[in-house]
Amino acid sequence: MTSDNHVDGNAMGGLLMDAFGREMTDARGCCASCGSEHVMAELIVYRSGPGDVLRCPSCSTVLMVATPLPSGPRIYFSRLLWLAPKERA
């Protein structure tokens, strides 16, 4: 969890925007395991595999896996209870 080989959800902004059609790094989500709420930018991201693994910064449960496929981005939801994009002015 405290190893140095991760980044955070800021780096996922482009892929998430591609998938959702809007800025998502400030979207709020809830971990289904521990119930804590974080914005996407705060999630811990491991990028070493074919998909980027997004983990809860509170309990390190895998919330999502994001994969850029030739057909477009694909997001696998595992333990993300809900996801709420931020209201825009």
Add this chain to the structure above:
Amino acid sequence: MARAALRGRLTWQVADLVDRIDETPQVRSLVLDVPDWPGHQPGQHVDVRLTADDGYQAERSYSIATPADDRRVTITVERIDDGEVSPYLVDELKIGDKLELRGPIGGYFVWQPSDGGPLFLAAGGSGLVPLMAMVRARIGGGGHVPVRLLVSSRSPDEVIYSGELGTIDTDQAGVEVIQTFTRAQPPGWSGYRRRVDREMLAEVAWPASDKPRCYVCGPTGFVEAVANSLVELGHKPQDIRTERFGPTGG
């Protein structure tokens, strides 16, 4: 293109490299002209995509170093010697060459003068890039929010924008720059010479009672150490925004 347009406003665009600025032996700023650039906020980044002759593509994210300036977008790239993308950007890309990018990206690690302050910025190495966009926006006419910028570098020759940092007049600008050099210091240096720790932050950061907005950017270990120390000093986690660079940005 039609499909991309249907998915949202983020599409790949072709930019022209119009200038290159040597920052350090390992780091170069690239000034890009991007037609139809919608503007951006300090702290945002772009994704850059390179495509090889055989169709292989590699993407990286680079923070924008400057405030919004019409079609101009400046990114600052550190050469990672075994990287796939950064050696090309730093060494090979010539003025007049084209570069594919998309952006601006980011809605969390952003600050505009109208967001208020005081502002405390902590940079580890090239984590200075998005924070410099905030400082430049603030100095370039963005109000009176007091700013303290703490820059941690291994040695003086690794400090990007060092000339510009040295010319910031604290009294006039309301922006104070504090540096620490963890391995090698300039001759006669009397300032900090260690990694950022809680004691340093207690001296340098605005006290928690001032409710500053804190932005921390750098390598993962730096970001987590600084953010944890700020929380120990009483800053609320929601007032501390962080951005981690990977160990190999590439």
